[in-house]
Amino acid sequence: METLEYTIEIDATSEKVWTALWDETSYRQWTSAFTKGSFYLGTWEEESMMKFLDPENNGMFSRVLKNDPNKEMVFLHLGEIFDGVEVPQDWGDATETYLLEETEEGTKLIARIKTSEEFKEFFEDKFPQALQNVKNLSENQL
Template structure:
């Protein structure tokens, strides 16, 4: 597994950045860069440690995950458990077991109204470019949303 780290300085309080990350509308906007084919992105979660979180596109493809730890608005760690293809869940195939258990974490540190957002993700080498491109573009959108006066 590759371990990737992305950092963005945002001129907004941590709570506002958290909202930009996880609000349904803004989440769909900043994660568009992961699905350039126009299938969109959504996240549904019970927001419970050990609960169920689904990251998906409009075609029913995505990942099944759980929240490993959370301390709103400063930290959340997702553990990816499997994939969903056309609505069918897979947590046991050899393909999935190559990356099941990988972590994706978001850490927000606020200092005098400026928040440092750090994202760390464990991924297979074959997905490194998609992750790098997606977070590179996506976190810039999180910054824009967070720094808006009306946001």
């Protein structure tokens, strides 16, 4: 496992950034950097299961490990979904963490991903644009 980290400064409150990240409509917008038409099924409650899907019903399923509103969200990725069918994977501690830290200028958003080598290039390519999308939503649309 390798830990990748991406950070962006956002001129908005942590509440606005949080809403941009997890509101159903804005989630679809910022995650389009990964796959057009991305959406989720489930609730953000701790220990609940979430499905992160594309329009063809492919994606991944995860457990919400931590939900501290306006501060921290952590998922543990458990497996992939192919055509709607969950396929568990032995990814160990493949987590995705979003940290929001209030600053004098607004909010610093830190995304930390523990991933296997097979996904590193994808994240390196897509995450900077995804965080730019969150910034634009937080500063301009909410």
